[in-house]
Amino acid sequence: MKDTTNATGSGNQPVLLRMEGICKSFPGVKALDNVSLTVRAGTVHALMGENGAGKSTLMKCLFGVYNKDAGHIYLDGKEVSFKTSKEALENGVAMVHQELNQALKRNVMDNMWLGRFPKISKWCPLTSESKMYEATKKLFDELDVNVDPKTVMSTMPVSQRQMVEIAKAVSYNSKVIVFDEPTSSLTEEEVEHLFRIINMLRDRGCGIIYISHKMKEILRISDDVTIMRDGQWIATKPAKDLTMNEIIKLMVGRELTNLYPEKDNVVGEPLLEVKGLTAAYSKLRDVSFVAKKGEVLGIAGLDGSGRTELLENIFGIATRKEGEIYLHGKRVMNRNARESIKNKFALLTEERRATGIFGIRDIQANTTISSFQRYKVGPFLSDKKMSEATEWGIKAMRTKTPSQRTQIRSLSGGNQQKVILARWLLTEPEVLLLDEPTRGIDVGAKYEIYQLILNLAKEGKTVLMVSSEMPELLGVCDRILVMSGGQLAGEVDARTTTQEEIMALAAKFA
Ligand SMILES: Nc1ncnc2c1ncn2[C@@H]1O[C@H](COP(=O)(O)OP(=O)(O)OP(=O)(O)O)[C@@H](O)[C@H]1O
Ligand SMILES: [Mg+2]
Known part of the structure; x- marks a missing residue:
């Protein structure tokens, strides 16, 4: 069994989240095999690995989407095991999923408040539209998101819908926020915007887990990097000690000498x-x-x-x-x-x-x-x-x-x-x-x-x-x-x- 005691980054911020020896199997696939991950408060921790390495699965075990088969999760030193995403959210863990799952026929604020609509008052159980609007507007202003809360989701480009999803994750005031490939459909400007939001969250002391295949982003935004391969933990290192080539080598398990094959096609008529x-x-x-x-x-x-x-x-x-x-x-x-x-x-x-x-x-x-x-x-x-x-x-x-x-x-x-x-x-x-x-x-x-x-x-x-x-x-x-x-x-x-x-x-x- 692999020794994962080094699964901690190098800084001296207090540990916020610790996942230890997580295992998870699906029929025919051992998706996670004794994986550990330690995230410190006020840092961005990148999670990297090839397609199918187990990144999303590890995060879904944390977020209560999947039940882990074995292992322990500690949040602020206390053992936790969330059975549902709702429970995870209520306990300070939020996640922006790789696949958007939004109610497209509803408007932005409905999507923001789904499952936790604000009541008109303590005694009246009806939903307060105006409270919802105000709260959404306030959050969007704070995050500089330029979207009218009353816009119907289906009329917005995917990148804006992704920004709404990001704002939603932030709105839970979570301690730990997972971003699973948040930038794959964002424009360059929006990526910069997201990075400003992430830096703000980091300054607030949140622990951010960031999954992406874009090396440049990873080296720019993250403090620590954990690399997985075939469902296993491979390494955790401070980002400043890593180069793109080293990350690739750890991910793929061999040296990739060429990033591009030889162009030997012949152009004709x-x-x-x-x-x-x-x-x-x-x-x-x-x-x-x-x-x-x-x-x-x-x-x-x-x-x-x-x-x-x-x-x-x-x-x-x-x-x-x-x-x-x-x-x-x-x-x-x-x-x-x-x-x-x-x-x-x-x-x-x-x-x-x-x-x-x-x-x-x-x-x-x-x-x-x-x-x-x-x-x-x-x-x-x-x-x-x-x-x-x-x-x-x-x-x-x-x-x-x-x-x-x-x-x-x-x-x-x-x-x-x-x-x-x-x-x-x-x-x-x-x-x-x-x-x-x-x-x-x-x-x-x-x-x-x-x-x-x-x-x-x-x-x-x-x-x-x-x-x-x-x-x-x-x-x-x-x-x-x-x-x-x-x-x-x-x-x-x-x-x-x-x-x-x-x-x-x-x-x-x-
Ligand atoms: N619900 C499921 N049922 C069956 N197999 C699953 C399920 N979810 C994930 N897997 C399998 O677990 C393995 C890990 O998948 P996972 O989605 O965690 O990969 P990933 O590292 O996030 O990859 P990518 O970069 O492509 O998003 C894969 O082999 C996948 O097919
Ligand atoms: Mg994934």
Whole structure:
């Protein structure tokens, strides 16, 4: 058994939370094997590890979502074992979950107060709307969150909904706050905002547990870092003593010499031509470009510059006002997703957790749902063919799952994404539109996905890839289009350009 007595960081602040020897199994998976974690008051403790390492599960054991099989949890020196999230919240532990779970038809303040609506008075059990409004407004002002408490959730962008969730966690005045990948759908500005909130909480003496796959964030915001691998505790160290490479090595368990595979794809004839694309309901305007066979074409730009809109317009899920699309020199209409899939386009959306996952179905159904014609034998679907395709997906993405009959919602967040990516690859597209393909994916698995993208290019496909991570665009793409304020600001050669050149173009019409 591993000695976890060193699971404490280095500072001398008092210990606030101590988790010791936590074990948790699910059918076929030992998700946590004797894991320990010590969080000191007034510090940010980062929790890192590959997809499926057990980070979310450890936090759910703390938060009363799961019952741990073994181990002890001490809060302020007293042993606790929360049976429900409500109990955890009442005892000073709050959590922002990796998957948003909000009542979308209700407004912001309803969501803030769900389960603890303020009463009109001690004697009147009715909910006081005005108290709710006032309290929400006060908290938002304090946190600088610029949202009207009466806005209906479904009308807000995901990033704002995430900020509401963060404010809600803060509103419980908790001692310990867990953030499970809070920034995966935030804009850069919002990340800065969140960091200001976290620093304020740290100054108040809270213990923050912060889960993220973004190394730079981790090194910037955290005091201590705990690394997990395959359900086990691997190391806890002060962040200042760690480099990105050391973290990667501890996470993956081996040296990762290259972050990007070799670009050995050969760019050929023009395959896709887009002419004067203008959207009906967004600021996307007059975008023209040519993408070639075997090419990986990056799309860079700031948040809101129209990158996602461009992909959605090509795929026909956003309304076009003007513009034409040609494939192999032949005009295609791509009026809706179904027509686009028939024309051999595929789109991996940015918000796959919200739009792509059939939660109650298993991995096989989620993998094969968009490529049924491949598995037909006469009027029937061949189980064998479907299970072979699913097996291919699991292997190609290195998806961590006990079997292909496992329900997708029981996979870790990153592994769910890999299933959705496999789904689109199985439609055998000629043009692959990828919106932030590696968001929420750990470093090791990112490499596999880059390799997959390059292999597709080598098979003669065209890949358009939106990413906010500049090194990733430079590492994988042949050319990069830079969007700014809804327009195409320029085009650069990924082999010779610099981050500065791209940034300058991104600011052109912003
Ligand atoms: N409710 C569940 N039922 C069955 N298995 C589960 C359940 N929750 C988690 N697991 C399994 O436990 C393991 C750890 O998952 P966990 O969600 O904790 O990973 P993670 O470290 O948070 O990964 P990610 O970075 O992808 O979010 C995975 O193998 C996952 O499939
Ligand atoms: Mg997780």
